[in-house]
Amino acid sequence: MPNLGKYEITVLSAYGAGIVLILALIAWTLWRGARVRRQLREAEERRTRTHG
Amino acid sequence: MATFSMNLIWQYANPKKFMQTSGMVLPWVIGLAAIGMVGGLIWGFFFTPNDYKQGSTVKIIYLHVPSAMIAINGWAVMLIASLIWLIRRHHVSALVARAAAPVGMTMTLIALITGAIWGEPMWGTWWAWDPRLTSFLILFLFYLGYIALWEAIEDPDTAADLTSVLCLVGSVFAFLSRFAVDFWHQGLHQGASLSLDGRDEVADIFLFPLLTCMGGFILFFIAMVLLRTRTEIRARRLKALIARERMG
Numbered sequence: 001m002p003n004l005g006k007y008e009i010t011v012l013s014a015y016g017a018g019i020v021l022i023l024a025l026i027a028w029t030l031w032r033g034a035r036v037r038r039q040l041r042e043a044e045e046r047r048t049r050t051h052g
Numbered sequence: 053m054a055t056f057s058m059n060l061i062w063q064y065a066n067p068k069k070f071m072q073t074s075g076m077v078l079p080w081v082i083g084l085a086a087i088g089m090v091g092g093l094i095w096g097f098f099f100t101p102n103d104y105k106q107g108s109t110v111k112i113i114y115l116h117v118p119s120a121m122i123a124i125n126g127w128a129v130m131l132i133a134s135l136i137w138l139i140r141r142h143h144v145s146a147l148v149a150r151a152a153a154p155v156g157m158t159m160t161l162i163a164l165i166t167g168a169i170w171g172e173p174m175w176g177t178w179w180a181w182d183p184r185l186t187s188f189l190i191l192f193l194f195y196l197g198y199i200a201l202w203e204a205i206e207d208p209d210t211a212a213d214l215t216s217v218l219c220l221v222g223s224v225f226a227f228l229s230r231f232a233v234d235f236w237h238q239g240l241h242q243g244a245s246l247s248l249d250g251r252d253e254v255a256d257i258f259l260f261p262l263l264t265c266m267g268g269f270i271l272f273f274i275a276m277v278l279l280r281t282r283t284e285i286r287a288r289r290l291k292a293l294i295a296r297e298r299m300g
Contacts (some may be wrong), residue, residue: 004108
């Protein structure tokens, strides 16, 4: 851990906020991607069953 | 030559071609983005000295500057994609604009938050109605409005039309966010730290990790936009299939 001096809380909170937001964006993107992929697969299976 | 290049670009307006190509390049873009971002942030945080004036708060630039850069240029990407939609009616371009918005919005929020956290000890205040800060806040509100408009309209073509017009209007604030410190020589925010004419105001020891972070953030933006566009293309197909099911 580098010596952050009297601004330790300032620097750590900036990095904490930034990293949390980036991770939230990644998680949201992956979650929505997986959900849409699953729903599309199910819809295509239904279509195959109906139309052969 | 120009016609050949344009034809090459328009190929990617085909969703199938876009899915094929993006599927091939995505692992590389994700890998390089991870190396650039994580490497740059570790380099900047752990292996650069404190500044003689700003102390350790100088380390915040490794998050603040790249995220602000993506916030503004993300809107520029949306503007180009929106113009392509309005002129050529290519669905993939409208979906690229839609996919880029949440990434740009997150980056704008990171720039605003890290800027406020840095501003408190350096300027003595979290916030000031300074031209750059204010135009950035308005840009964030435009991002929010743009995303809300996409969600609010059922018909995708109408949503693409209206959000494209909103994007054109919001471009004024994206442009102002970039050049506010040059237009109005007032306010707390300092001038640009980096410039293309080589008159950088950052010492090399801070500059190289900063450039690494900026490269990482650009690749991260590309990776997120590609991933989200692929999801939007699938969501559009899903919507069409469900509509067909309902029609019997």
